[in-house]
Amino acid sequence: MFFPAEGDRIVVTRTMKGSARSTSWVGTATQVLPFHKSDSGVWIGGWRLTGHNLTTGEPVDSHFACSQSLARYGHGEQTVRLATERD
Structure with a gap:
């Protein structure tokens, strides 16, 4: 699985459990926290994404x-991948 580095321009496509609909966003990954087991035993990891929804153009500034x-x-x-010029 691809995991972004600080400053990477990425595309995130997500389908939540129980939904048939996918949503995609493009933006810059910051505040990257590598996937790891926390002190409390919970597996965590993620990043802040600043960009927009690829379908609606709506801005996003959220933690993923x-x-x-x-x-x-x-x-x-x-799924997460590096963004291309077409994105």
Whole structure:
């Protein structure tokens, strides 16, 4: 699985558990927290994404859990990749 580095321009596509609809965002990853087991035993990781929704153009400035965390706790599926010029 791809995990962004600080400052990477990425595309995140997410489908939450129980939903047939996917949502995609493009933006810059900051405040990157690598996937790891916390002191309390919970697996965590993620980043802050500043950008916009690829469908609606709506701005986003939010924290995203990494794909591994979502999969581990059964919250849904997510793909992450580096953005291209076409995004």
